[in-house]
Amino acid sequence: MKKIINKLYIACLIITMGLFAACTPDSFELGEKDITVDDLVENIAFSITHDSENPNIVYLKSLLPTSYQVCWEHPQGRSQEREVTLQIPFEGEYSVKFGVQTRGGLVYGNPTTFTVESFCAEFVNDELWTLLSGGVGKSKTWYLDINADGVCKYFSGPMYFYGTDDDWETVTLGLPGDGTDHWSWAADWAGNGSWLFGDTGAMDYGSMTFNLIDGANVTVNDLYNGTVQKGTYLIDSKNHTMVMTDAGVLHDPGRDAVVTQWGNVKILSLTEDYMQLGVIRDNDPNEGPCLLCYNFISKEYSDNWTPEDLPDPEPTLPDGWEDMVSEVVTSKIKWTMSPDVPYDWAGLDGSLLNNFTAGSYPDWAGPIAPNLDKLSLTLDSQNMTFEYETPDGNKTTGSYTLDEKGIYTFDTTLPSYIIGSTWVNFSPDANNQLRILSIESASGKVIGMWLGARSSEKDEYMAYHFIPNTGSSNDTPEMKAIAVDNSKIVFGNLETGKNNFRIELYNEYGETKSNSPIDITSLVFDYSMELKFTISGLTGDAATKEYNAGLMCTGSNWWPQYSGTNDVKIKGDGTYTINMKAAGQYNGVIVFVIDIFDMFSDISDPESVQVTIDSLKIL
Missing domain, CATH: 2.60.120 (Jelly Rolls)
Known part of the structure; x- marks a missing residue:
C-alpha cells in the first residue's frame, strides 16, 4: 500500500497570487549581496523625479543593477517594473516604498514621501473617473447589488469569483489576458443566497459615495457595522486599478479577515449604471487565493429600477411524467417517504435549495424522525382515490385530482406529521395541495419523486421526498x-x-x-x-x-x-x-x-x- 505524508495537494486550480495582491516577483535573481533596509534609500537605491513640463507626472526609477528584482508600493498600487510612471491629479503629500527580493525574502525600505503642488484636471477627465464619481465637482453613490428582500437589480448576485489574473481585459473586454489563473463563477443569489453572505444574508449593506470635490474623496457607509469610513482614492486609468486610502470596498462582514487589503482594487467593469470591484482573497485558511468580485449598482439606477413583470417560474417535468407517476407497475402506487433524505426546501422552479444528502442535515434542522418509511401516500390513478398513513398507524382516505401542471388536490385534509426536529412537518399547503417538483429516474425507471407544499410567506416550497413501493423486487435498478x-x-x-x-x-x-x-x-x-x-x-x-x-x-x-x-x-x-x-x-x-x-x-x-x-x- 502506498502512503504519502505531508504531500502538497492542490484541490482544483493551480492558483498563484496576482501582482495586485502582493509584490511577488516573476524571477528570483539575486545581486552580488543581500540588501538591507538601510540600503534602500532615495537617490542611492532609487529615485523619484517630477516631469519637467507637468510636475503631476512622477517617475520612479530603480538605481540598482538589473540583477535585482524590485517592487514598489506607490499611491496607485503596486508594480514590479524598474521604472514606473505615476499620474497624480491632486496636490498633496504621497508615500512610496521601494523593495527588493533577497535570499531572505522581500525587503522594503522605509517610506519616502514626495509632494505634488498643483491640481491637474487632465488626469481626472478620463472616463473611469467620470463614471465612478460623476465628474469634477460632483459625487456619485453606489449600492451593493442586494437588498433586504434578496433582490439583485442588475447582476444575478452581489458577488462573483474570478482567478487572480483576471482583470478589466478578461472581464470587460473578453480578452485572454496575462497570466495563467483565469476562471470565473457568477454565483447567483437564487441558488447560493443561503450561504454566499453567511449569517447576514440579504440586507441593505450600505453605500459607497465617490466624489471629485476638492480632491478625490470616498465615503463608505457600512450599515451592518454601523460605521462610516472617510478616505481618498486614486485611479490608475491605464491599468484599471484603484487604491482607496482610509477606506475599503463595501463588503459582507463574514469575509473581513480573508482579505488583507480591502483598499487595493481591480476595476473589472464600470459603466454609468453598474461596476464590479475585485479584491484578492489572500488570507483564507480554508481556501486558496482568488479574486472576490463585488457587484455594485448606481443609486440612480437603483432608484429608477422596476422589476420585470414576469410570471413565477414553475417546475419543469419530463415528457410523459403523467405515466411515470401513475404506472410504475400498476395503476396503484404506494409512495413512502425517504427515511434518509425526507425533506428540503425548493425554489419556485422546483430546484432544491440545500441538496441535503443522508447524514448531512444541519443541527438547526434537528434529528430526522424515526420510521418515516412507514409514512405513505398510496395513489390509485384508475379510481383517483388515495390512502394516507402515518407511522403511528393513523389512516386518511379520500379522492384526489391531478392537473396538467402536476398539482395534486385532495378532497380530505391530510393530517400534519412531524418529520424532523419538533417543527419540520409533512403537510399539504393551505389549499390541501401538493405539487410535483421533480421526478427521479435511473435506467428508465422511476426511483423517487419530490412533492412540494407552496409556502404562504415565501416564494418557495417545503419539499418532501417519496420513493415508489409497488411490492415488486424488480423495480429498483441494480447499482x-x-x-x-x-x-x-x-x-x-x-x-x-x-x-x-x-x-x-x-x-x-x-x-x-x-x-x-x-x-x-x-x-x-x-x-x-x-x-x-x-x-x-x-x-x-x-x-x-x-x-x-x-x-x-x-x-x-x-x-x-x-x-x-x-x-x-x-x-x-x-x-x-x-x-x-x-x-x-x-x-x-x-x-x-x-x-x-x-x-x-x-x-x-x-x-x-x-x-x-x-x-x-x-x-
Missing part, C-alpha cells in the same frame, strides 16, 4: 460496481495547512492523475453512488475519538465541494459507507477524495494505518 485497485490508493496528510486524513482516488492536479486506482471514465452516474471503505491501524487518540468524514466527488468544471460535511462518522478501525446523491449528472471527475476532518495529528503512528476501498457502486 453498477466500479473496479478499484487498492495498491494505487494514496492516503495520509495530503493537503498542506490542514489536519485532515485524506483518502485519494483521483486528483486532476495530483499524483493519482496518471496512476489512479479507478478508471474515471467509468464513473458516469446521474443518481447516486455508494462507497464502502475500511480503515485500520489507527493509533493514539485517533483510535477512540469520533470524527466527521466528507466525500468530495467533483465533476468536470464544477467548483470542488463536499457532498456533505458529515457524510459519515468515523470512530476507530472499521468499515464505513458513504452514500452520495448526485446534484447533477456526473461524467468523470476532477477530484475524488474522502477527508476525515481534523484527525491526522491524533494518529501517533501514521505508518501503521491501512486503507482499502471495499466496494464502489453507482446508479
Whole structure:
C-alpha cells in the first residue's frame, strides 16, 4: 500500500497570487549581496523625479543593477517594473516604498514621501473617473447589488469569483489576458443566497459615495457595522486599478479577515449604471487565493429600477411524467417517504435549495424522525382515490385530482406529521395541495419523486421526498460496481495547512492523475453512488475519538465541494459507507477524495494505518 505524508495537494486550480495582491516577483535573481533596509534609500537605491513640463507626472526609477528584482508600493498600487510612471491629479503629500527580493525574502525600505503642488484636471477627465464619481465637482453613490428582500437589480448576485489574473481585459473586454489563473463563477443569489453572505444574508449593506470635490474623496457607509469610513482614492486609468486610502470596498462582514487589503482594487467593469470591484482573497485558511468580485449598482439606477413583470417560474417535468407517476407497475402506487433524505426546501422552479444528502442535515434542522418509511401516500390513478398513513398507524382516505401542471388536490385534509426536529412537518399547503417538483429516474425507471407544499410567506416550497413501493423486487435498478485497485490508493496528510486524513482516488492536479486506482471514465452516474471503505491501524487518540468524514466527488468544471460535511462518522478501525446523491449528472471527475476532518495529528503512528476501498457502486 502506498502512503504519502505531508504531500502538497492542490484541490482544483493551480492558483498563484496576482501582482495586485502582493509584490511577488516573476524571477528570483539575486545581486552580488543581500540588501538591507538601510540600503534602500532615495537617490542611492532609487529615485523619484517630477516631469519637467507637468510636475503631476512622477517617475520612479530603480538605481540598482538589473540583477535585482524590485517592487514598489506607490499611491496607485503596486508594480514590479524598474521604472514606473505615476499620474497624480491632486496636490498633496504621497508615500512610496521601494523593495527588493533577497535570499531572505522581500525587503522594503522605509517610506519616502514626495509632494505634488498643483491640481491637474487632465488626469481626472478620463472616463473611469467620470463614471465612478460623476465628474469634477460632483459625487456619485453606489449600492451593493442586494437588498433586504434578496433582490439583485442588475447582476444575478452581489458577488462573483474570478482567478487572480483576471482583470478589466478578461472581464470587460473578453480578452485572454496575462497570466495563467483565469476562471470565473457568477454565483447567483437564487441558488447560493443561503450561504454566499453567511449569517447576514440579504440586507441593505450600505453605500459607497465617490466624489471629485476638492480632491478625490470616498465615503463608505457600512450599515451592518454601523460605521462610516472617510478616505481618498486614486485611479490608475491605464491599468484599471484603484487604491482607496482610509477606506475599503463595501463588503459582507463574514469575509473581513480573508482579505488583507480591502483598499487595493481591480476595476473589472464600470459603466454609468453598474461596476464590479475585485479584491484578492489572500488570507483564507480554508481556501486558496482568488479574486472576490463585488457587484455594485448606481443609486440612480437603483432608484429608477422596476422589476420585470414576469410570471413565477414553475417546475419543469419530463415528457410523459403523467405515466411515470401513475404506472410504475400498476395503476396503484404506494409512495413512502425517504427515511434518509425526507425533506428540503425548493425554489419556485422546483430546484432544491440545500441538496441535503443522508447524514448531512444541519443541527438547526434537528434529528430526522424515526420510521418515516412507514409514512405513505398510496395513489390509485384508475379510481383517483388515495390512502394516507402515518407511522403511528393513523389512516386518511379520500379522492384526489391531478392537473396538467402536476398539482395534486385532495378532497380530505391530510393530517400534519412531524418529520424532523419538533417543527419540520409533512403537510399539504393551505389549499390541501401538493405539487410535483421533480421526478427521479435511473435506467428508465422511476426511483423517487419530490412533492412540494407552496409556502404562504415565501416564494418557495417545503419539499418532501417519496420513493415508489409497488411490492415488486424488480423495480429498483441494480447499482453498477466500479473496479478499484487498492495498491494505487494514496492516503495520509495530503493537503498542506490542514489536519485532515485524506483518502485519494483521483486528483486532476495530483499524483493519482496518471496512476489512479479507478478508471474515471467509468464513473458516469446521474443518481447516486455508494462507497464502502475500511480503515485500520489507527493509533493514539485517533483510535477512540469520533470524527466527521466528507466525500468530495467533483465533476468536470464544477467548483470542488463536499457532498456533505458529515457524510459519515468515523470512530476507530472499521468499515464505513458513504452514500452520495448526485446534484447533477456526473461524467468523470476532477477530484475524488474522502477527508476525515481534523484527525491526522491524533494518529501517533501514521505508518501503521491501512486503507482499502471495499466496494464502489453507482446508479
